[in-house]
Amino acid sequence: MTPERYQKIRRVLARRQPTLTVLMDEVNKPHNFSAILRTCDAVGVLTAHAVPPKSGVLPTFDATSGSAHKWVAVQRQPDAVTAVRQLQAAGMQVLATHLSQRSLDYREPDYTRPTCVLLGAEKWGVSDEAAEIADTNIVIPMFGMVQSLNVSVAAATILFEAQRQRLSAGMYDTPQLAPAELDRLAFEWAYPDLAAGYRERGERYPALDEAGQLVR
Structure with missing residues (x-):
């Protein structure tokens, strides 16, 4: 050393930033899982949360992570609803990436609050039940023919907005x-x-x- x-x-x-995290609900593609962890490291997430896919095995870390798995702990969760309730009980607001009547533009929430971003599986997205109990549903405005982003790209877009707000608030200036x-x-x-x-x-x-x- x-x-x-x-x-x-x-x-x-x-x-x-121990008060900023993500919850990956059955994200099953290793390159997406790894890319999300790489973004977590870049914005200062200390611990990420993950619900394994139906196989029960978390995706294998691959080269996409850039070794981020060494620096971002991953806490295994039994299911999204249980995890959301536990995070809320710990004082976190949970923002689910989900289109609903109460969805907000992803830039509207206050990310200086203790925050968890809930990301759904590649094919199915966030479940209706998990989205319903989340504090807020958020969406990234789309103006093209395709109506959604790759989950790792969506995670990066949202997390860098959180970083922007926290930088403005000086939250990176003093150890958390x-x-x-x-x-x-x-x-x-x-x-x-x-x-x-x-x-x-x-x-x-x-x-x-x-x-x-x-x-x-």
């Missing part, structure tokens, strides 16, 4: 993670193999100095 690499890890973590949490994640990112060993033994991570070296 070089000092430069460790300082980059800490800079990235200092801009992570508590100092202890930032230190914990910095160790796991810098030394993933060592971290796994400490977790298995139930031991606390050792301290790191400013250069990312273990404090003896």
